[in-house]
Amino acid sequence: MKQRAAGVQALVGGVCASFSIVLGYLPIAFSFGVAAVQAGLAPGMAVLASLLVYAGASQFLLVSLLASGAGLWTAIPTVLLMNARHVLYGPAMAAQLPRQRPHAVPVPCLAFGLTDEVFATAMSKMHTVGEGAREHWLFGLQIGAYAAWVGGTFVGVLFVAQVDGWPAAVREGLSFVLPALFFSLLLESGPRHWWRPIVVAAITAAVLLCVLPGYHALALAILAGAFGQVALPCGKQRAAR
Numbered sequence: 001m002k003q004r005a006a007g008v009q010a011l012v013g014g015v016c017a018s019f020s021i022v023l024g025y026l027p028i029a030f031s032f033g034v035a036a037v038q039a040g041l042a043p044g045m046a047v048l049a050s051l052l053v054y055a056g057a058s059q060f061l062l063v064s065l066l067a068s069g070a071g072l073w074t075a076i077p078t079v080l081l082m083n084a085r086h087v088l089y090g091p092a093m094a095a096q097l098p099r100q101r102p103h104a105v106p107v108p109c110l111a112f113g114l115t116d117e118v119f120a121t122a123m124s125k126m127h128t129v130g131e132g133a134r135e136h137w138l139f140g141l142q143i144g145a146y147a148a149w150v151g152g153t154f155v156g157v158l159f160v161a162q163v164d165g166w167p168a169a170v171r172e173g174l175s176f177v178l179p180a181l182f183f184s185l186l187l188e189s190g191p192r193h194w195w196r197p198i199v200v201a202a203i204t205a206a207v208l209l210c211v212l213p214g215y216h217a218l219a220l221a222i223l224a225g226a227f228g229q230v231a232l233p234c235g236k237q238r239a240a241r
Contacts, residue, residue: 010133014140025148033156039067043157050153113142201225
């Protein structure tokens, strides 16, 4: 009974920790709902995409490709390539979780909800959670983010007709919510500690954007930033010798 109560408490704590993600996801998901319907997607299909795909910027890309006439054989590989960075998230997150069997939360559930923002928040706050409660806490964090994404999409498809009457500054501001959310999460995680991968990734992305599509530049910049962080301890070891 005590173990179950501790799990529920950790779950609620994770949901509360998702508040910063929720604030960013609601307007972004709202924008997706509006963009999807305006691109010709049925409102139900737009909500279904958020329920099943749940891929943030990739959903915008998917809608754009389908609206431009690209077939599924073009759209699906492109979206998968854009999401290839998530392959790096799983091992990093698994190292922070207890190696217990059976898992308190099914692994597929934890994998499905591991978005960029959830990963960033979890990596910056997981150390404050007891090891035995981390799976429930992470699941609560994902529940809050997922509910905000699906709920925001639903509201977007409901009010798509009213968006055209909004001031232009508000409509254009919605497109900057995603970068603003990433920037706020970066500040929350402590940029001074992660200065090397930040600088390496930023320079790599700036250079590659001149010659590659954004999703390719993003994936390669993430890899470059990761390698930059790995190189830092090596430099310290050589200096110590």
